[in-house]
Amino acid sequence: MAFAIRPLSRSTADRVLFLGPAVALLAMFFLVPAIIDVAIAFTDMGRNLRVSEYTTQNVARMLGGDSRLTGIMAVTLTYVLATLAIFNVGYGLLLALLTTALPDRAGAFFRAVWILPRMSPSVVYALLWTWVVAPTEYGLLNQVLAGLGFPAVDPKSNAPMLVIVLANGFIGASFGMIIFTSAIRSIPEHLFHAARVDGAGELAIVRHVTLPAIRWQLSFVTIYQALSLMVSFEYIWLITNGGPFFDTTVYALYVYRRAFENGQYAYGAALALGLVVVGMIMAMVMWRFFDMRALLQRPRIEARR
């Protein structure tokens, strides 16, 4: 018996072939978890994973009942803004400017040094920091201070925010550095020559030639890194575990602590939902602010309809 299988039209086949795998992955790892999260957020699921009722009490608690949340927000804001401004954008830019001004080999060496933390496993990296700031006489920092004749310090207890900003910043700077470096490299050399002949000094060249030329990369790194800082917590968790008390518990870590340490899965899911909403609003505000739409060009390849 012969089946008459009607062949898919070519354009349909193309669409399935090109989009299919990506759509499947997106659905499995983004869409389904998101739906599950939303669903759990409106239940009373606890440590026993049982759902006895559907309720909005988690949302109510998040919007008014949780007195800790204001402090958490402030910690998150401090952490994100400080890491972003000082390291991920500021220091990344500085590194890119300096290493592109150096001779090629020296520049590549310094960039490689700054990429190292990114390449080391996060647990190892976090352990190194724990050792650096350890309050005992064996901590690296305290050994150095002792050598210089200073008393020992305990930054993890006394300046925990500084520790997590430094630890995240040292890793985060490399991303901006790489993007800015390649952007600076692609600026036509004649522009620098022209500016020099026109009378511009080094700082004026940075201001009038380099920065305007890498505007889009600056905007992109700012948005992208702000969002990733908001949701990342692994180094904080490994180094300070959010402590002392809740002093370094950023929002994402708070979600984790509520859900997995206290077993309040439903409340954790609601908090996570809140983070998604805040992240989306932030992304849209920054998208507007940096006028990223102007960056998007029409595709160069004409699509067949």
Next chain:
Amino acid sequence: MARIELKGVAKRWGDVTAVEPTDLAIEDGEFVAILGPSGCGKSTTLFMLAGIYVPSDGQILFDGAEVNDVEARDRNVGIVFQSYALYPHMSVLDNIKFPLRFKKVGADEAERRARSAAQLVQVSELLDRRPTQLSGGQQQRVALARALVKEPKLLLLDEPLSNLDASLRLTMRSEIRGLQRKLGVTTILVTHDQVEATTMADRVICMSKGRIEQVGTAEDLYHRPGSLFVASFIGSPPINLLEGSASGRALRVGQAELALAGECGGAVVLGVRPEQITLGSGPLRGRVVDTEAHGRETFYHLDTPLGPLRALEAGAKARFAMGDALTFGLGHGLLFDPDTTRRIDGCVLESAVQ
């Protein structure tokens, strides 16, 4: 305005020598062109004058004062790059004003000077545009205005016309020339285009492989080339170069015997410009291999006892067709030493026209 002098100036990048030790003087208000093929060191020389590159050796003098250690921004030099190098995020007006930002010039004064520079190069209607909204010719004018706005001592032009179409190039050629005469600014033009160099500049410096081959007027370079390189680089269609041997007043080239005015001996290279070959009369015989009509003139490829020759004749219509046998004569001919590649003084071809 300034008198520019180079004393033994050289530039090396590691083991590669871009410019051999070079001596050169350019008078105040003079317009010179540095002419040569790509990679001959002409742009490197220009960038050393601008202060973008530091010479490896020698001295650069502006009005007698050494400027080797003077930064580009303090040399008061204006430069127009081949790519124009306009600042893409600034309007035309801001581009022109940019050099004044770093001089002690008030805002009103800067505005006035930028506008008058824009007027000078006729871009006054474009002041609010961005460089990407301009045509190549307009960008070139803006770059010129930016170079001139600070009233530089020295104006450097790096292949300024090579990105323009043919008719615009012609216009800009005479405009730049006129502007330079009007302002009297010492100007150095770098180009690989011989017509550009010879039509615009008072003097042409012909460079090859990092060395100056010859300095002279357009006429010098064309009629009295100092070396085989200059002879073959200048002139289009190019000069005929034929190997031969001389003894006394006789020159043998291929199967032909020619007479010399003056004596020389040994292996020589005979150079004859295509227009120095007179067709239809003369002691030599040849055959037309091909003809090319160029409108105002006709170009012939000849097969002769001397070897293949290029000949040029005025007139749109070809007098001889492919395959025709003809007689021809040689007018002016130059002799070169094949070893040193220099021209042999006091020994030229005796004109063999009739």
